[in-house]
Amino acid sequence: MRRLALSLLLLSMLTGCWSSIELNDQAFISLMIIDRNDDGIEVTFGIPLTNNLAGGEAAGSAANGQVFGYFSRTAPSLEEAIQKVQGDLSRRANLGQNRNIIVGRAFAESGITPILEMAARNPYIRLNTNLFFVDGYAKDEVANSNVVSERFLVTILKKYIEHRTVLETSIKDFMLSKASGGDGLLPIITFSDKSKGAVVGLSSTAGTGGAAIIRNGKLVEPFLTPQQASVAQSIRNQLGQYYFSVQSPTDGKDVGLYSTSIDVKTKIKNHTIMVQPVSEVVVTGNNSSINLTINEDIEKLEKVIMDDSNEQLTSTMEVIQQSGADVFHFDRYYAMKYPKEMAKLKDNWRDFYKDRLVIEFDSVVHLRRKGATVRSFYNKFITENEDGGDGS
Template sequence: MHCYRKLLLVVVAGFSVLVLTGCWSRIEINDNAFVTVMYIDRPEDDQFEVSLGFPLPNRMATGSMSTNTSNGNSYSIVTKRAESIPVAIRKIRSDLSREITWGHCRVVVVGRKMAEHGISQLLEFASRQPSFHTKSYLFVSMATGQDIAKLTPVFERLPSEIVREFAQRHVTLGTTIKDFLQAEAAGGDMVAGLLTLGDVEMISEKGKVSRWVGTDGAAVFKAGAMVGDLDVMQMRAGLWLQGNMKSSLNSLRSPKDNKIISFLIQSSKASIKPHVQGDRIWFTIDVEAEDDIISSESQLNLLDPENINMLEGMLTEQLNGRILKAIKATQAIESDAFNFGRILEWHYPKVWEKNKNQWRDIYKNCEFVVNSKIFVRRTGTEKNSVTSK
């Protein structure tokens, strides 16, 4: 028995040595080019233009937030055109002295023309590339992806970090490649955040006119192609439906003197339930939120519970209207951009199986009931406007 245990230990030790011989396919870190962002455009009907953003580690000053050094920018954008996205990426790889690595890519920006053509080829590439993160955020540029690539990063090291923060801070919709892949199975309807841009003088750049990028409304997709857009208020309704509305400012006019009262949304949550009765399908949407009053120009007494209840009712009515307006905008173009069909499939799989082929025709006539509850938790120490004193 003792000999058997000894032999077993020798075999295990020998096997361990064999599996610790090293990685045969390793690539040194200095041989990697880390993609942080991908921009895709459609300059011609038979051409794709792909731009990849790479950080330049040798130009990044340790412990500094500066994006510019004496040697130039701390990032690079490489662009190629081809008849397909993979071929364009292959051309980029041919011009690099390092191997392309996708592990750090968290942002994909699609130009408007490319979005209107359809993003099926992008989804095909993302689903087949093993190291590509499907949780990468997808945005649509009102112009081209290349225009967004030219932004001037001020608070961040890389342009991609600025765009990514828009989604992570819930300034706009944080739609991911994974969301689009899931929507593809149900028809390809989806909504994604829009990016806008402009040229302004920046003090941080010594007064030079530089590219500025911000958020706008949302792009509405139908069958994988952009067919319309939502304005900012309708886009924000999408954040409410997702329960992602946080740290956002909302204002209304006081019923007493028509002066502005501003509220800061601290948290929100939403639940959507489908209902089926015979051939009739409708949805109820329940939204709860907590607000703080951060500013008041009105003489309304904010320590009076009746006034607070009145303000909560006004905020609720305002929110109900905005959510319904956003839903009706998607119904008008027959795009289930907020994925109510997937919710129906989850709760009533047999009903979905019966109606999925004509779901868009059903969706455009669906009834939606929105029940919002907004609570004003904190009013501050002042009962009236400070300026009134």
């Protein structure tokens, strides 16, 4: 009887599904697209069409046609537009599964703060939702694109973030930046035309295209090029595998490399921001006479790489600085080091940041692997033959 009473007591502590919603009654939003037009804000939900997904078939196949649908409505406010789209759906929209929001140019120019306001008050919108930018009317660009390498576009966006192909910027990043002006960077998604498509005959395919600068929550010019966006990734310690080449210190011919960001150290000294990106570099190709078994030559090559890195970092930072957007939030470092001065500069920080703040870079490069051969194939097979050797 004691055991039975104890069991009944434990059972009374179990809860039931008092507010459950059947899966068949939910529309899982995988992508949200936000544009602005003459009538207001247009919200587009990207939803997998579960009734068209054929179980057990190859990726991208469908039983009755399309496997992904877009539902759009326009209203004066973001919330009203979302409600209108919900009114068109036969199922209840589930925003909890969404990890990607794409904004169009007109909406970004007017300000992305409506997204932050809604995310701060709506528990179903995750703060780690990734933000992307399309230079145009985002809905038209996305809806007319073709997904080639994956089943859904959202999978491609997810892979871009996982593999550090693009800058990782979330709603949380911009919410934290509001205290210092609402500045940041948005990764740009591009859509190529037919001549550049990955598969012959398709109208357009998705790709990456640099980064957009956001100042005080609004889009400003210019855009960062893909190379400059990669430099910004290195400052944020988000750079994945990046291929590039430099001129050899021995004869000026190309040496191919790729690098991976390891760490970034940022400090302030004598009113100067000091940024030190640390990266590992691997040699992928060598058309020069440099001998990678000699430490002196390796040190010379590392210096060339570091000088090239510092030059790119400095030129990219100049572009960002001249826009007046403190996208890396150097104001926080300045405020911690010089709180009294920052109190005086607070209202004029953007002018000080743009015209007077000195930012210096000191790249550190570690050359880790030099490849299976330390001498250039060009010198082995071509130069030696031209000099009368047998090329062996």
